[in-house]
Amino acid sequence: MRQDDIWGEETARSYDTFHADMSALEALAPVVSRLAELADGGRALEFAVGTGRVAVPLARRGVPVTGIELSQPMIDQLRTKADEETIPVILGDMATAEAPGPYQLVYLVYNTISNLLTQPEQVECFRNAARHLSPGGRFVIELSVPELRQLPPGQQAVVWKTEPGYAGLDTYDVLNQHLISHHFRYDETGRARLTRSPHRYIWPAELDLMAQLAGFHLETRHADWNATEFTAESGSHVSVYRLAGEEQRRGL
Template identity: 70%
Template structure:
């Protein structure tokens, strides 16, 4: 299934959860704070800008934000919050699409690089980020650490989240570094379930660093979250900052 088919109108209309989940202040606040700091006085470019979860509050902080987005339904949702003059968006693939100008910061949040399903596409994404940056510019990626330790021997599925009304299950193809996240939402009134799926190619931090080197980046910092917590062997995610040569 193509990415533009996954991020359809149905998903776009249900994507925003104001005040909760990825939109919770304790999640979104540190993200915007850190990105504003890294952008400095320069403009920022968001790959896979989506409905503007991060871009809208970042622009509200005075950062000039441009986006690249493949899904037209997601972009239509963004346009209910910010017009083209406020946040310009180029429609296209984050691995290949070109935005005008140069930027001090390119960022890619919430595991989105894993939506590119081949290593070659992920490397191309790094190279695309490098093309858009000024000398000394930064590329920031937020990504989960593959949690294969939870995968029982001989099995290829693990429950990653369970709460009333929702069940999340990841199925793994460890040979190709692929996983599919299955999201099951239950309606307590109708007793019906809504099922959606999203395919990913998971990436180890070391492999991500090599992709950066191939595109001319050096790893500047890595933390477990946007607040700057130490990254350890038990961290479930990381925020990695790559920098081009000055």
């Protein structure tokens, strides 16, 4: 499965509808408020900006936002909400693409770093964030915690969501730290359509080491955008990494 095949026209057209719950104002409010606070009056860069689910309301809050996005169909959907002047977008991979900077904030939401399927690519994503940030800038990642504790011995799949018309499950390859998310959508006749997306899951401690390799340190980690305490039972986290400031870089 290639990423540019997964994020094609059909996925782009249905993305906002499928994720309508995450796009609701009450769901986005804490996300946008926290990112605006972390931008601290500066510019923000969103890796994998997609259809602009977060970038558009953040720009409306007065934060200048630029995006990097691999999928042209996703950019086309964003353009139905905001023009190029409002939210400039660079077509390219978040691990390597360059946007005119610098920025005070780079952010990557909803597990998207796991779309990079190797550890070296994920490390390069951190390094790319560091290249775009001013000294002392922040890189924010929203990411799920791997659910391996739910796997009984000999079982490779976890059902993570069921609702009318939809079932979602993940199959794990624990040797290679990969998973495939399977999305089954049912129409009124009972027929199902399957879409899949591959991921490389990352433990929080591994993520922190990636950050250190790129010159970051962990500033805060919470279980969600409302600053709920992160515990061993948390299913996801919002981690804020801080790039070394100018004095630290000089060793002062």
